[in-house]
Amino acid sequence: MSETAEAPGPVTIVETPIHLDYKFTPGVAQSRFLRALERGEITGQRCPKCQKVYVPPRGACSMCGVATDEEVKLSGKGTITTFCVTQIPSPGLVPPYVTAWIRLDGSDITSMFLIQECDPAEVRLGMRVEAVWVEESELVPDLGNIKYFRPIDEPDAEYETYKDYV
């Protein structure tokens, strides 16, 4: 042993990144939803009890506890019911970027999407938006087919029409 060798300090932390790869098994409802996305369409399902339309459909209404079966085709247009402007970097995203809760026309629940093709300072509650899809040749069974939403030239929705959708 060399007398000049420094005693190593204690090991206090060791970084061990974890990667989790898994196979996702969709049920009947999600399988239909993913196949529709593969065709460039958005579909939801209506609850036979409360008549509310779920997007994405989960095969059941979680509020009524009943199975949903009726398919509803949606246009891909919707209303921003609330949003946040994120200033923290995220993989593939340069801050500031806007994440909005969007109530798709004809649905009764919001989904979260990015808002692009507009200044984050312009985004507001009630703003009307539409889905921007990947090229047809790139369609896969994944909601990632919708790259983001962008504003459309329509008057803002009245607060009363979307206030309960958060």
Place this chain on the structure above:
Amino acid sequence: MSNRVAVVGVGQTKYAAKRQDVSMAGLVREAAKRALDDAGMTWSDIDAVVIGKAPDMFEGVMMPELYLADALGAVGKPMLRVHTAGSVGGSTGVMATHLVSSGAHKRVLVVCYEKQSESNATWALSIRLPFTGGSVTGAGGYFAPVIRAYMRRSGAPDDIGIKVSVKDRLNALNNPYAHLKIPDISEEMVRESPMLWDPIRYLETCPSSDGACAVVLTDEDTAKGTPNPPAWVHGTAVRSEPTMGAGRDVVNPHAGRDCAKDVYAQAGVTDPRREIDCAEIYVPFSWYEPMWMENLGFAPEGEGWKMVDDGSTSMKGDLPINPSGGVLSSNPIGASGMCRFAEAALQVRGMAGDHQVDGAKLALGHAYGGGAQFFAMWMVGSEKPNA
């Protein structure tokens, strides 16, 4: 509740960004030992151990209850783990209470912890599935839009969140265990701190903390022989609701209102604002204080912000909220709910030190988790509840 349950010991670690002087086992043992000391007990006095923490994915240690059993003196004894996301610290306390109230055990050690310095909670919470649009960055990315919806719905002035941030950080200066200590905290400092998830500023968010919190629960007979005054459990409740339900109100969740009603009914509370002396509630982002004031029935819907604005929730107000500094000052996620329960108990035991609310006799502990879909509460009092 059949048998009376007493909180006879409370133990907390110092909350800090990095507790590299201890392992997870060392961390939970530190809190547990302090709770046992407070209760005048040793490891061998304990009949069963209940542990709670946030999802395993945070630190990447799977089933930590197995690894931690010997550090908590649980070998040869019943050991249970509770798992309800961010509300876990609360629901762990509730499940442990049931073990005593049911008569199954007489002396139960309850420990919750998180070691955020060994984890990455933001990215563990930012997973994407094939049927979701994704793009949520951490808990703030989920809750900021909810806060914006509350601001619009209530018409609250923009500075309410700033006021909560200042109040809780001032309270934290009186709590020796608090993580964040910002002696020169001011509304201007909070206002000028960077926006992270607009409308949430940096100083309106909770820190990432390492820490553990423990309590010892006993039956009535055992509580007679303990050295310090007990807190008596007057009610416990847990509620849940679906994250994604059409017609669900995320701003003022039904499950939270039901949970509060249940715990008030058990405690015989009919006017919570007047009858409860102080509350420790789960406020990870400043605006959640006025939101929960409404959800908990302390204020009419749309008016929770007025309690912040007029100082009602400060230490000098009629209903001090988070005398300890709350989650905004210390956030060991899996333990944060237990900290609320434990601090409520310290208040009614008269053992909260420099952040004691004078004469507190009845206090509420509150926790929530997931997408505001899990709620856990307990009411504790200085007097025994009616049988």
